[in-house]
Amino acid sequence: VKRRNPSFGPFQSRGRRSIVAILLTFTLVSAISVALSIRTTARSKHQASVVQVAARQRTLAEQYVNDVLLARSGAPADPRNTAMLLKSSVRALQEGGTVPAVDGDDDETEVSAVTDAEVTAQLEQERRLVADLTNTGRALLAHRPVDAVPLTAHERLEPSDPVERLRVLAALTSNVSLNVARTMATTTDRNISNLITLQVLLGVTGLFAFLGLASALIAAGRRQISHFRSLVKSSTDLVLVFGAGGCRYASDSVLKMLGQPSDELLGHGFGKFIHPDDHASVDAACTNGEPHELLFRMRNKFGEWRHVEAYVTDLREDRHIHGVVLNARDVTERARLEEELTRQAFHDGLSGLPNRALFRDRLDQALARSLRTRDALAVLLIDLDNFKQINDSLGHDAGDLLVREVAKRFSGVTRPSDTLARLGGDEFAVLLEAANEAAAVALAGRLVGQLSEPVAIAGRDLMIGASIGLVLHPGGSGNSEELLRHADLAMYAAKEAGGGRWEMFQAEMARAAGELLGLEHELQVGLKRGEVKVHYQPEIEVRTRAIVGVEALARWHSPTRGNVPPDQFIPVAEANGFILRLGEFVLRTACEQTANWRRDGMLPEPFTTWVNLSGVQLSAGGIARLVERVLEETQLPAGMLGLEVTESTLVAEGSVGDRAREELENLRNLGVKIAIDDFGTGVSSLGQLQRFPVDVIKVDRSFIQGVEHDVKNAAIAANLISLAHALGLVAIAEGIESEGQLESMREVDCDLAQGYLFGRPVSAEHAGDLLAAYVGSATSKLVT
Amino acid sequence: VALAALILLLGGCGGSGGVSSQKAATVQVRERDFRISAPKQLPPGEVDLAVHNKGPDDHELLVIRRDGEGEEELPVRRSGLTIDEDGLGPAVVGALEPGEPGVRHLRVKLKPGHYELICNMAGHYYGGMEAEVRVQ
Numbered sequence: 001v002k003r004r005n006p007s008f009g010p011f012q013s014r015g016r017r018s019i020v021a022i023l024l025t026f027t028l029v030s031a032i033s034v035a036l037s038i039r040t041t042a043r044s045k046h047q048a049s050v051v052q053v054a055a056r057q058r059t060l061a062e063q064y065v066n067d068v069l070l071a072r073s074g075a076p077a078d079p080r081n082t083a084m085l086l087k088s089s090v091r092a093l094q095e096g097g098t099v100p101a102v103d104g105d106d107d108e109t110e111v112s113a114v115t116d117a118e119v120t121a122q123l124e125q126e127r128r129l130v131a132d133l134t135n136t137g138r139a140l141l142a143h144r145p146v147d148a149v150p151l152t153a154h155e156r157l158e159p160s161d162p163v164e165r166l167r168v169l170a171a172l173t174s175n176v177s178l179n180v181a182r183t184m185a186t187t188t189d190r191n192i193s194n195l196i197t198l199q200v201l202l203g204v205t206g207l208f209a210f211l212g213l214a215s216a217l218i219a220a221g222r223r224q225i226s227h228f229r230s231l232v233k234s235s236t237d238l239v240l241v242f243g244a245g246g247c248r249y250a251s252d253s254v255l256k257m258l259g260q261p262s263d264e265l266l267g268h269g270f271g272k273f274i275h276p277d278d279h280a281s282v283d284a285a286c287t288n289g290e291p292h293e294l295l296f297r298m299r300n301k302f303g304e305w306r307h308v309e310a311y312v313t314d315l316r317e318d319r320h321i322h323g324v325v326l327n328a329r330d331v332t333e334r335a336r337l338e339e340e341l342t343r344q345a346f347h348d349g350l351s352g353l354p355n356r357a358l359f360r361d362r363l364d365q366a367l368a369r370s371l372r373t374r375d376a377l378a379v380l381l382i383d384l385d386n387f388k389q390i391n392d393s394l395g396h397d398a399g400d401l402l403v404r405e406v407a408k409r410f411s412g413v414t415r416p417s418d419t420l421a422r423l424g425g426d427e428f429a430v431l432l433e434a435a436n437e438a439a440a441v442a443l444a445g446r447l448v449g450q451l452s453e454p455v456a457i458a459g460r461d462l463m464i465g466a467s468i469g470l471v472l473h474p475g476g477s478g479n480s481e482e483l484l485r486h487a488d489l490a491m492y493a494a495k496e497a498g499g500g501r502w503e504m505f506q507a508e509m510a511r512a513a514g515e516l517l518g519l520e521h522e523l524q525v526g527l528k529r530g531e532v533k534v535h536y537q538p539e540i541e542v543r544t545r546a547i548v549g550v551e552a553l554a555r556w557h558s559p560t561r562g563n564v565p566p567d568q569f570i571p572v573a574e575a576n577g578f579i580l581r582l583g584e585f586v587l588r589t590a591c592e593q594t595a596n597w598r599r600d601g602m603l604p605e606p607f608t609t610w611v612n613l614s615g616v617q618l619s620a621g622g623i624a625r626l627v628e629r630v631l632e633e634t635q636l637p638a639g640m641l642g643l644e645v646t647e648s649t650l651v652a653e654g655s656v657g658d659r660a661r662e663e664l665e666n667l668r669n670l671g672v673k674i675a676i677d678d679f680g681t682g683v684s685s686l687g688q689l690q691r692f693p694v695d696v697i698k699v700d701r702s703f704i705q706g707v708e709h710d711v712k713n714a715a716i717a718a719n720l721i722s723l724a725h726a727l728g729l730v731a732i733a734e735g736i737e738s739e740g741q742l743e744s745m746r747e748v749d750c751d752l753a754q755g756y757l758f759g760r761p762v763s764a765e766h767a768g769d770l771l772a773a774y775v776g777s778a779t780s781k782l783v784t
Numbered sequence: 785v786a787l788a789a790l791i792l793l794l795g796g797c798g799g800s801g802g803v804s805s806q807k808a809a810t811v812q813v814r815e816r817d818f819r820i821s822a823p824k825q826l827p828p829g830e831v832d833l834a835v836h837n838k839g840p841d842d843h844e845l846l847v848i849r850r851d852g853e854g855e856e857e858l859p860v861r862r863s864g865l866t867i868d869e870d871g872l873g874p875a876v877v878g879a880l881e882p883g884e885p886g887v888r889h890l891r892v893k894l895k896p897g898h899y900e901l902i903c904n905m906a907g908h909y910y911g912g913m914e915a916e917v918r919v920q
Binding site for chain 1: 816817818819839840841842864865884885905906907908910911912
């Protein structure tokens, strides 16, 4: 059988078992005592009546002799009744039952059989003697010879005188009866004295049990207290109890930690060891019992501040404690670890400098302070020049060494109160608090100067520069993100200016950068608000000046900016992909409009509406499907739609160009015409033109503008047009502003023309009017 | 245990009875209802009578010297039930008071002659409790 190890149970009373045993003994003793008393009392009462009956026999025996003598002499007497009383009395004593009453003397008595051996023997002798007595008496009364009566009680009666014999027998009976009574009385006495002895013994036992119980209880209590005490004493936890008069108890661990005797700590002396910053919170906890958890610092015997975490238990209502209990633990190591973790989280592992998160935090704090103090502050953003090249050519280890060296040099010229941080890669930043412009500029100069000496890395002396962007915050409210962005702009300015220098942030920088951003956003909003409209510029046949089409052009009228030229907003839309939505809008609007004009019979035959396609739209894919869908939706014949693409789109290399060319092929298969916009300015060789799915080329306006006076331009234009014709393409001259230019085009046999001479881009409404007027006049001309 | 010890102690107190000298001859005397049995002859001098009362009744024992008086009857009290001990005077050389059944000792100094042992409780002598002994 495996023996279980006894578990350590400090809060179980090990004296409990002995207390229970003692209590049981005490109870048992009391029960025995009470039971004995009851039994003895009952028996004594009973025996008293038995003794009385036994004693009565003596009288009855003597009365019997008298009765016999009286009866013999003829006097009235009833010896028989007396004999009956004698006999039945002795029987009742022997066997238990009712003892008959003696007339005028006593009552019937109930007795139970006597069990004592000696008394039983005596009673038996009494019974025999009574028998001998009554037999003798009867013989005497009957005048029979008394000698002849057989005796049963072993008597040897000498005298032969009958009366004397009777008297002797009565005396013997009386004697034994008396002895029975005496023996029984003695037994009762003995029982009672036994009872007294027993009661005394029980009392003494009870007293011992009681004393034992008391001492067991005391021992158990002591043991429990000593358990607690040793737990508290041996525990490294600090246990303190605070009451009305300050500290009321301090465990050994506290004394050991503080190296002070307890009388130094008790009362209000304890406060001396608490960090001044923590006084208020500790005081509050000790007087109110709240908060339940508390962190504070205590100065130990070596004068170190130890971080202590305490659980506060309010036991002021507890009648044993009457105070607030602090259960505290030294968590300094944990606090150090936390600090270390915090440091790691907020520091750059490579340089040991604060990282971006900490820099932002410090900057935010500095701005918050500045809001109160109105102190100016400065942010310097530093980017190493050519760091990427060094990293690529010498490896990352060299790059790391470089960063470390630079960090060291920068640290050398910054004040401890400034925050020098590594934001990542080769980017550093400095935060100067309460600094004026002069200080910031001086620091920027020092930082740049730190890199004038070469850095020795991997056996080489590397020349490295820094571009520094400097931004000043004048004090008051500020935004850390904005400051950093401005510093970044200034830094780029420094970089663009060649690096190895610093630039102070200027408002224009923000404007230049901010414009672009704003335009992008406003264009998106503007398209939704209907600020973007499609305008139409007519195209005419050079030979007849007949209108043969329009070019659809997006026009944006911003409520804040006024009219924004397409060469400003189209690049922005192309840069972020918004051109897809803008392009679709122009396409759909132009197709709808053309279909409407056509329905209204306002269009001459043939007629083409030209829409510009961005390279982005082509390379994004799906433009052919979109065009097909729009044509279907607007019920416009494909032949009435032309799409203009730039030369650069067509000649793009790789998959982008392939996809663009494939899309153009698909569009052309739909029946849509394709034109090359601004032809002649691009880089495509004329030979490539053959391969492109193109119907029309638009000769760039730069060739047209000089065509009257510039022989070279005129020759180029003529050649471009004849080339187009040679390839079976139609040529359109853009930007015709004068009759002379038109004449020139006619001379070189240009097919179509477009320009202010024939009309500026106008709204759909105006274009409609123009078309209606033209068609009307053409018809009337035809009629006339 | 304490209880048992106490009982033992009390019992011990009651147990110490008559101490007999080594020289005295011990004579067994038996009493019962209603007879006394004793040796017919006893040695003279110090005699230790070990009286066994077999009961059931209580009995006493008187040792009465019957010098020279021969056949003379013992004097009887007026009740006619007991012998007049006081009338016998110094003839009563030893007496054991009435007692419950058990063994008791009676030390007597006997001279050569006749003696009578009786129980003088009421009627017992006449009931047959007498024995004659001769000391030689």
